[in-house]
Amino acid sequence: MENSARPSPHCALVVDDDALILMDATSILEDAGFKVIEAGNADEALTVLQEHHASITLLFSDVQMPGSRDGFALARHTAEHWPHITIVIASGQAQPRPHDLPVNARFVSKPFSAEVVRRHLRRVLPDDKLPASLRV
Template identity: 65%
Template sequence: MSDPVPSQVPYALVVDDDGLIRMDAMDILADAGFRTLEASDGDRAIALLGREHAAIALLFTDVQMPGSRDGFAVARETASRWPHIAIVVASGQVQPAPGDMPEGARFIGKPFTADMVHDHLREILPDGQKPESLRQ
């Protein structure tokens, strides 16, 4: 995606180095009504956010990934640079410590379910950023 086209359908960026988990998360978010973008590590995620931040309403990131940024660092940088983006951080091995996550971000454990993800999104996304299916 190079030039986002204004749309009523918000974008979500899924960041995970495990391709199967990334695809599962993308399917869950697509079922919720998002268009999805993906990155396999934190460095690629920040580069993509730098180009496409205006179109992205949600960052959904794993914690442990290769590269110079883990998911907590991606979440903090996203919150600092693009505060309009809602953030969900997921991990099956790491729990956030004080200061790891930016204010307003949500943490969910892996494995996660579609219902679990959708419930968190209903709570954290402003109505103007929610896909139609999450407004019910």
């Protein structure tokens, strides 16, 4: 996990157990202007959220991961406890069913490209949470 002592106005928590996808998603979000904190599963993500929730504006998570909960459960927990955090969930295998995702969460199919992620972020993030590079 990477952590910064100084919060960024645009901080994203990226959660994925696949190291290559984690690196790719981190790179996409950093290129878009986010400071990124990484977690390998939902349990690690919850630890990060409990400590840094005030500075995190975006949760970008996989669905299927080892641990006590999947990405859908992480999304619901995040929406309930930290409603200021925007949620994007990605998967190449699982498709959300009714009530899997919180109301304002966005789903992205894997494999995703940087442009697909940027497009979803522009749709789901409020203007004050968009890094300058994503404002059109």
